[in-house]
Amino acid sequence: MDNALGTSPDDVQFRFRDDEVADHAAVTVDACCDQTNATAVRIEPGDDARVLLPFLDRLALVEINFPSFGDGRGYSSARILREAGFTGELRAVGDVGVDQLSHMRRCGFDAFAPDKPLNEEDAARAFAMWENVYQRAVDGRRTIPQIRHGDRA
Amino acid sequence: MYKYDSYDQEMVDARVEEFRDQARRRLEGSLSEDEFKPLRLMNGLYLQLHAYMLRVAIPYGTLNSEQMTALGDIADKYDRGYGHFTTRQNLQYNWIKLEDTADILADLAKVEMHAIQTSGNCIRNISSDHFAGAAHDELVDPRPYAELMRQWSSFHPEFTYLPRKFKICVIASEKDRAAMRLHDIGVQIVKNEAGELGARFYAGGGMGRTPMIAPMIRDFVPLDQLITYAEACLRVYNRYGRRDNKYKARIKILVHELGRDEYVRQVEEEFAHMLEQGVEPPREELERIKPFFADPAFEDGPKTLDRSDPDFALWVDRNTNRHKHDSYVSAVISLKPVGGIPGDATGDQMRLMARLAKQYSFDELRIMHTQNVVLPHVKISDLHALWTELEAAGLGSPNMDSIEDMIACPGLDYCALANARSIPLAQRISERFNASGKTEKLGELKLKISGCINACGHHHAGHIGILGVDKKGLENYQLSLGGSEAEDTSLAKITGPGFTEDGVIEAVDKVTDVYLAEREGEERFLDTYRRIGMAPFKEALYG
Numbered sequence: 001m002d003n004a005l006g007t008s009p010d011d012v013q014f015r016f017r018d019d020e021v022a023d024h025a026a027v028t029v030d031a032c033c034d035q036t037n038a039t040a041v042r043i044e045p046g047d048d049a050r051v052l053l054p055f056l057d058r059l060a061l062v063e064i065n066f067p068s069f070g071d072g073r074g075y076s077s078a079r080i081l082r083e084a085g086f087t088g089e090l091r092a093v094g095d096v097g098v099d100q101l102s103h104m105r106r107c108g109f110d111a112f113a114p115d116k117p118l119n120e121e122d123a124a125r126a127f128a129m130w131e132n133v134y135q136r137a138v139d140g141r142r143t144i145p146q147i148r149h150g151d152r153a
Numbered sequence: 154m155y156k157y158d159s160y161d162q163e164m165v166d167a168r169v170e171e172f173r174d175q176a177r178r179r180l181e182g183s184l185s186e187d188e189f190k191p192l193r194l195m196n197g198l199y200l201q202l203h204a205y206m207l208r209v210a211i212p213y214g215t216l217n218s219e220q221m222t223a224l225g226d227i228a229d230k231y232d233r234g235y236g237h238f239t240t241r242q243n244l245q246y247n248w249i250k251l252e253d254t255a256d257i258l259a260d261l262a263k264v265e266m267h268a269i270q271t272s273g274n275c276i277r278n279i280s281s282d283h284f285a286g287a288a289h290d291e292l293v294d295p296r297p298y299a300e301l302m303r304q305w306s307s308f309h310p311e312f313t314y315l316p317r318k319f320k321i322c323v324i325a326s327e328k329d330r331a332a333m334r335l336h337d338i339g340v341q342i343v344k345n346e347a348g349e350l351g352a353r354f355y356a357g358g359g360m361g362r363t364p365m366i367a368p369m370i371r372d373f374v375p376l377d378q379l380i381t382y383a384e385a386c387l388r389v390y391n392r393y394g395r396r397d398n399k400y401k402a403r404i405k406i407l408v409h410e411l412g413r414d415e416y417v418r419q420v421e422e423e424f425a426h427m428l429e430q431g432v433e434p435p436r437e438e439l440e441r442i443k444p445f446f447a448d449p450a451f452e453d454g455p456k457t458l459d460r461s462d463p464d465f466a467l468w469v470d471r472n473t474n475r476h477k478h479d480s481y482v483s484a485v486i487s488l489k490p491v492g493g494i495p496g497d498a499t500g501d502q503m504r505l506m507a508r509l510a511k512q513y514s515f516d517e518l519r520i521m522h523t524q525n526v527v528l529p530h531v532k533i534s535d536l537h538a539l540w541t542e543l544e545a546a547g548l549g550s551p552n553m554d555s556i557e558d559m560i561a562c563p564g565l566d567y568c569a570l571a572n573a574r575s576i577p578l579a580q581r582i583s584e585r586f587n588a589s590g591k592t593e594k595l596g597e598l599k600l601k602i603s604g605c606i607n608a609c610g611h612h613h614a615g616h617i618g619i620l621g622v623d624k625k626g627l628e629n630y631q632l633s634l635g636g637s638e639a640e641d642t643s644l645a646k647i648t649g650p651g652f653t654e655d656g657v658i659e660a661v662d663k664v665t666d667v668y669l670a671e672r673e674g675e676e677r678f679l680d681t682y683r684r685i686g687m688a689p690f691k692e693a694l695y696g
Contacts, residue, residue: 045396070191070274072314076392079311083430099192106310125174129167132160134304136432137311144160144304145434148441 005042006063007093011113014123015089016105022061022089032059042093049077056086064109066094075107082108082138101126106137154215154517155300155445157265164307165262168269172196173255180252195275195313197268198254201569205249208271209261213281213299213323214242214520216266218507221518223264225503231257236503238488238496240560240611241320242280242520243271247567269307274315276306276387280322282330283521286446287483287529289475293350295325295342297442298379301434302340305380312387316394317402319387320359331522332638334358334367335614337404338386345373352379356386356416357408360608364644365405368413370420378424381433385424389416449515454480455534465540468551473536480533484514486526486543487550487558491587492580495561496524505546513539522638523560525553556591556598556665557583560611564604564621565628571604573621573628574654578602581658595665598678601636614638616679617664618645619657630657634664634690635682646687649695663693 006026015021024040032041033051040061043049052059062081064074078090091111092104098118105127132144157165175192178184184192193199197208209224216224224244228236231253232246239245249257261267270277279299286294302321306312312319322333325342333339339355351373358367374382394407408416456479460466473482486506488496498506506526510518513535514528521527531539543549552558559582562568564575579602586592601615605622612618618633629651636645652660665678667690672681682690 048392070314071396072274072312073392073396075311075314076388083426097188099195100314103308103310103313129171130308131163131167133310134164134307135309136430136434143434145438148158148160149435149437 006040007091007113011093012091012111013114013117014101014112014127016110017089019089021111024061026061026063043074043077045071045073047077049080050084052081053084056081056084056088059086059088061089061091062086063091063093063113066092066096066100069095069097069100075103078104078107078109079138098122098126102129106133106139106141108138154217155212155296155442161304162262162265165265165267165269168196168267169255169258169262172258176251176255191273193254194273195270196254196258197271198249198251199272199569201247201567202565203567204247205251205254206567207246207249207254207257207268208239209244209246209266209268210271210278211242211244211266211520212303213279213285213296214283214522215281215285215296216518216520217516218511218518220264220266221507221510222504223260223266225498225500225507227257227260228503229500230260234501235497235499237494237563238498238520238524238526240522240524240562240609241278242283242522243278244520245563247563272318273313274317274319275313276309276315276319276321279303279306280320280331280336280522282324282326283519283527284330284474284483284529285325285519286448287474287476287481288326288328288330289477290328291326291477292344293325293342294446295323295340296446297439298325298340298342298352298376299323300442300445301380301439302383305383305434309387312391315387315391316396317399317404319390319404321383327640329638329640329642332611332614332642334642335360335364335611335638336367338383339367340379340383343373349375351375352382354382354386356420357405357413359403359405360611360613361403362400362606362608363403363405364608364613365409366642366644367405368408370413370417376439377433377436378428379433381427382420382424384432385420385427388423388427389419393419448478449517449530451478451481451530452532454532456480458533458536462537464544464551465537468540468549469536471551471555472553473531476530478530481530482533482536484528484531484536484539485521485553486528486548487552488525488548489552489558489583490547490550491557492584494576495559495579498526502546502548505542506548509539509542523554523558525558552592554597554599555593556586556595556600556617556661559583559600559602560615561602562604562610564602564610568604568609570607571621572606572623573604573630575602575604575610575621578619578621578630578654578657581654582661585658585662591665594669596677598665599637600661611638612636613644614642615645616677616682617661619661622651624651628654630654632657632660632664632694634687635679637679648687648691660694664690667693
């Protein structure tokens with residue numbers, strides 16, 4: 001189905017999952033709450049990710065749109081979904097640049113469909129940028145304070 | 154003071170290499186200026202009127218001799234031999250070449266310094282009381298808490314693209330020397346009735362074009378929930394702060410539009426949720442940090458001094474602050490020589506201050522938000538020797554908190570945003586009041602000058618504030634009275650129509666005459682203004 005809203009699997013440049021790429025047309029957050037069969041949804045910056053929490057079980061893909069990389073609301077949306085236990089694909093789409101990749105990963109994104117394809121080498125470097133991190137996020141990494149004090153992960 | 158471990162160092166080193174690569178791509182042309190701009194801003198590199206400006210972070214305003222020496226060396230090697238200390242306790246270099254920037258960052262990294270998050274819409278360098286760890290009136294040293302927040306806020310994955318910049322201040326005394334309530338978040342370390350330490354939070358303060366005083370949003374956050382609560386405050390702001398208009402994007406507008414109570418409700422809800430997420434660093438981390446800020450080995454010594462030299466006595470009275478150990482004081486090195494540029498120091502002066510800190514102050518210096526430098530722990534018996542050296546280097550001006558100790562932003566001489574010049578005005582006012590001897594008569598009088606509505610010169614918080622505006626292509630200056638950045642925080646009110654450069658200097662003279670004629674007892678200018686109100690001042694100015 002031709003749908004202007006969602007990205008297609010072909011648009012996904014980086015993916016950190018082993019399951020099949022979800023190939024569903026994403027619907028808006030409002031539509032998702034009304035349609036009991038929707039399995040893919042797209043969150044825009046102004047949407048409240050928390051309204052999706054009752055439907056997480058049936059969602060295979062959540063796309064979070066970044067119309068402009070400087071609008072960082074999508075980072076909170078992503079983290080909120082992961083904090084609520086969402087395990088499906090979380091795809092960053094739109095104005096996603098090399099320099100946003102590492103933070104997006106930390107906030108729970110595991111697929112990336114940038115408007116402009118990124119240089120693979122630059123992206124690989126960006127994903128590997130931080131050997132260690134200060135804050136607890138939703139990527140399960142042990143933080144520097146935890147390592148300093150021998151905490152478990 | 155805090156010392157990096159291998160993890161802290163690795164973070165800073167990684168950032169230098171990343172920036173070196175970005176600068177290379179820009180110089181080769183594979184990155185456009187538009188693409189490069191957000192990257193350089195994350196590293197404190199601005200493009201100003203005449204050149205690149207690099208802003209170096211000085212966390213909570215504390216640095217050691219080695220770091221101050223490095224700052225002086227960088228000024229000589231890469232700039233024009235000087236740097237400018239800012240109202241955020243940072244240092245700015247004004248004449249930087251893009252091709253040198255990565256090397257400068259590498260030089261900084263060698264002494265555990267950086268320019269990370271000194272610009273951009275992220276959590277900026279955390280500021281604090283410049284007398285922290287030395288002041289007689291503090292509850293505890295606020296810097297361990299500031300350092301905990303520094304680490305938490307560095308490269309925060311969720312809060313790097315906030316609606317707007319975000320400034321946090323941490324203090325731990327009732328006396329506010331850091332303009333705490335004029336920050337996006339102000340934290341005051343307090344004790345509750347059970348005698349436990351905790352954090353009192355204020356949110357939504359700021360200056361700029363819409364100045365606001367932060368309301369208190371939580372009386373007491375237990376210390377083992379400090380980071381979690383801050384995270385909740387930031388998440389609500391990141392999600393709901395306005396992004397449609399850059400001038401309404403600071404958290405103060407969100408708190409104002411939602412109302413303090415509704416903002417608090419949302420934060421509390423998020424806080425309850427975050428507590429379950431386990432984002433707080435292990436409690437041991439704070440305990441690890443604290444010993445870095447332990448008292449140096451103070452020794453008992455003379456508690457009085459020879460005041461026979463009146464110049465020295467004046468400097469002691471003006472420029473020293475009572476220390477928690479009675480054989481010591483904190484000594485303020487004025488960067489406001491008469492007719493000088495407020496906050497500027499040469500490379501030689503920086504190296505001299507570094508040496509004096511090593512010799513007289515346990516290797517420590519502080520930067521004040523009023524653009525001066527502090528040697529926090531000086532033996533009373535060393536004061537004369539210290540003052541003698543400062544005098545010889547042009548650093549002995551006895552003018553702390555006087556009208557000569559004004560804050561001034563770089564203004565139209567440097568800044569791409571400015572509407573008017575600040576520096577020449579500051580120079581002329583200090584020359585005039587010094588020459589007439591009026592400075593001394595006026596006592597504490599905080600004058601603050603901003604060259605545009607962004608208020609980097611804190612004019613809203615000045616006992617006397619001056620704001621430079623553009624009036625049909627001409628520089629024009631608005632005068633305001635009655636502001637304070639201290640614990641009695643207030644916002645200054647505009648007197649009326651603006652003035653020319655000459656006119657505003659006359660106007661400052663007139664309002665100080667009103668004060669001298671009206672003051673009662675030990676009243677400061679601010680106290681008199683608060684008692685008698687604006688009318689007599691207006692009458693003198695426009696009557």
